Amino acid sequence: MILQRVLQYAQQLLKDNIKEGDTVVDATAGNGHDTLFLAQLVGDEGQVYAFDVQKEAVDATLLRLLDHGLEHRALVLNKGHEEVTQFVHKPVTAAIFNLGYLPGSNHDIITRPNTTIQAIENILKLLKVGGLIVLVIYHGHPGGKEERDKVIDYVSQLPQKYVHVLKYAFLNQQNDPPFVIALEKMKEHPIQ
Numbered sequence: 001m002i003l004q005r006v007l008q009y010a011q012q013l014l015k016d017n018i019k020e021g022d023t024v025v026d027a028t029a030g031n032g033h034d035t036l037f038l039a040q041l042v043g044d045e046g047q048v049y050a051f052d053v054q055k056e057a058v059d060a061t062l063l064r065l066l067d068h069g070l071e072h073r074a075l076v077l078n079k080g081h082e083e084v085t086q087f088v089h090k091p092v093t094a095a096i097f098n099l100g101y102l103p104g105s106n107h108d109i110i111t112r113p114n115t116t117i118q119a120i121e122n123i124l125k126l127l128k129v130g131g132l133i134v135l136v137i138y139h140g141h142p143g144g145k146e147e148r149d150k151v152i153d154y155v156s157q158l159p160q161k162y163v164h165v166l167k168y169a170f171l172n173q174q175n176d177p178p179f180v181i182a183l184e185k186m187k188e189h190p191i192q
């Protein structure tokens with residue numbers, strides 16, 4: 001397979017950008033797959049900040065980290081990602097979002113457009129020049145299309161001098177396949 005699958009592509013972007021010692025954010029910890037992946041990339045000198053509004057997700061993420069002996073590399077917070085600037089006070093190299101609901105859990109607890117956009121805006125302020133925000137957009141569930149459209153509207157109007165915005169999507173897959181939006185910070189915005 002030459003074209004990378006969406007999740008592979010998202011992880012590749014993170015892998016290409018994150019070095020040992022970096023500070024990174026998992027904005028939607030869920031079952032902790034991305035938190036673990038990030039913890040493996042940042043090494044013992046780095047730090048992952050992981051956010052989730054569900055205690056169940058925080059516990060699952062901590063358990064996954066413990067299973068791999070990497071719990072010391074991550075701070076897993078039972079908080080909304082929109083509050084990121086209250087907890088992260090260092091320049092961030094990369095952040096990942098998986099929008100939607102926690103697989104195998106309550107499908108009514110989903111990421112929401114306003115808080116997602118607030119979190120993206122806040123992480124853009126914390127992001128280093130050259131840093132990345134990767135969004136994996138699931139939109140097949142109730143509420144998913146509204147969030148998809150609002151997030152696309154928001155990122156599409158970001159000035160290209162300061163942020164490059166990419167969409168990576170398969171156009172002929174059935175059943176609302178997820179796709180990636182990646183934001184690369186090019187320059188500090190003067191009013192941020």
Ligand SMILES: C[S@@+](CC[C@H](N)C(=O)[O-])C[C@H]1O[C@@H](n2cnc3c(N)ncnc32)[C@H](O)[C@@H]1O
Nearest residue numbers: 028029030031033034052053080081098101102
């Ligand atoms: C698609 S799941 C994440 C999957 C996860 N990356 C994994 O590896 O399992 C989305 C998660 O976002 C969480 N969530 C919803 N609103 C949130 C918010 N405002 N801040 C942080 N997490 C939120 C949900 O509780 C859910 O666990």
